[in-house]
Amino acid sequence: MQHAVVMAGGSGTRFWPESRRRRPKQLLPITGGRPMLAETVARLDGLVPAERTWVVTNAEQLAGAREACPDLPAENLLAEPAARNTAPCIGLAATVIAARDPEAVMAVLPADHLVKPTAEFQRALRAGFAAAATPGRLVTFGIPPTYPATGYGYIRSGAAMGEFEGIPAHRVDAFTEKPDAERAAAMLASGDHLWNSGIFVWRADSILGAIARHMPELAAGLERIRGALGGDDFAAVLDEVYPNLPAVPVDVGVMEKADDVVVLATPFHWSDVGSWRSLYDELVEEAGGDVAVFPNGGELVTEDARGVLAYSQEPQTIAVIGLDDVVVVRTPDAILVASRERSEDVKKVVERLRAAGREDLL
């Protein structure tokens, strides 16, 4: 059967002051009325039912994740005892799913990406499920690059492997970590490179087999967890084993080493919405326009100001006078006012607040 695993354990600071430790990006409604996690789960409607949709999060965010996904069975929310990167996270999900459904094919989806339209996303996922039906095969999605990004990993696509749902499939020749500007430009020019989206599809037994081959230490840990499944000591075993699993990305630990890896180029619009600036770029309707995100009411009033992003969860009037291209974000205890070009520098502010011991603001 087809399953979906939404990875929702991230803890970004790039949407400070709105994002906090207990309220990371995937739990925020930054792109619309619902938390991004809820949007991600809703995007599966009609393709993967709730009982086969899984969310992997962590203890700190579990309550928020439950609130964002009220329709999922409670046992489908898995909480990592510690953050160990994506290979253990995916391995845990695959272990739990395979125990319930040995023939499972599972899609792995980051909880905090912007993807549209849903119909194209579902077509791509159907293609992924079809391509991944072959035992042992790992399917990844690549984003057609639009600029020489240095912030993403790249995938070099090789020999054609036919088509699924009208989407051509290619064997993966290589994974490349985030490149420098020169290599990024070369890869963009090559025409055969795609951005690594972090979206995967595979049979649960395919990924577990690849983990056994390429990450035996992880496989051993997962085996202990599998042995405790359904038992009274499951939580205790997970707490003991999980924090010691190798903290490695699945790309590095498994994908780069595996033999039968296939890439599908995504036919949908995609953004990882990595900053306020990127959120503005995603939401603005015409060049220089304003973007006002007031999910609970509120308004932006401008006087000789263009290109403003205004954001507040609480109903609020935000007035901007005589300033172009600024970001204004209001939360109950903090306000961010930034040049849009510089909004990535919130991380510097967050670092300073951390250094000053302002845990209340983190």
Add this chain to the structure above:
Amino acid sequence: MQHAVVMAGGSGTRFWPESRRRRPKQLLPITGGRPMLAETVARLDGLVPAERTWVVTNAEQLAGAREACPDLPAENLLAEPAARNTAPCIGLAATVIAARDPEAVMAVLPADHLVKPTAEFQRALRAGFAAAATPGRLVTFGIPPTYPATGYGYIRSGAAMGEFEGIPAHRVDAFTEKPDAERAAAMLASGDHLWNSGIFVWRADSILGAIARHMPELAAGLERIRGALGGDDFAAVLDEVYPNLPAVPVDVGVMEKADDVVVLATPFHWSDVGSWRSLYDELVEEAGGDVAVFPNGGELVTEDARGVLAYSQEPQTIAVIGLDDVVVVRTPDAILVASRERSEDVKKVVERLRAAGREDLL
């Protein structure tokens, strides 16, 4: 005896969103920990006692004024039934004071000006009381101009009239309304013009005599009010008479026409703090510095930003990134973010909110 009358009925919108109809500038602690009205009353400490300090405000602001001046006798707060400019306001105060103290000399002080240091202010006021002791004389204070302001009225000083407390007094030759730029430059260059401060000192019977001579209609109304003083129908008479008094500034209705008018040049630092920009100018300690006004706690965090004015009554962290010379003001329901040079344009925002029927924000 010496009295002081603080005029606190103004309703400015220039400090929106902090200033509102019921919370005008004089009731805001914009220059420090206390409302400007409270600062103005405190500036009289040791010179004029509470029982001879009077505040004229209006019904809408009466509660706020009481709160700002807890040490004044309740009956010393007079509420205008309607805003009728300064001549009726001063006439009302003089009428009430003269009835209690026929020999009263009264200083008239706007509630929302920044004045420092207090010692020099008190020296000037002592000089005013001395100069105004002569029956029939009206004393006004002039601010030595520092630039060709078009936003103030001017006073031309004439013949020397001796010194009071070391401050030279001059006969007033003329009052000039707010000039255009050319006339302002000429008056600044003349060396014998001062800005009209709106601060006056006179015997109560002197100003009432001048009103009787130059504003007989006002005098007749004040006479009706005087007749009702101490009676059960005082409030009813005030409500009936006051709204029909001529709405004229005392400068225009009385000062320009009176014979014995004397001006003292102020020896203190003065600002009418007419905008967020002006507040920044008053509070900044070095060129390009930041000004953070958080009377109840809070902090400004800047990252590559200079010349910021941050203001919030509620404890708050305000972070500004990559923007110079901006004003950020937070209130519970509205935020202002403005280029400092353009902060006067809040009035345009207020006009638009009024046109949109947003009484909740006014």
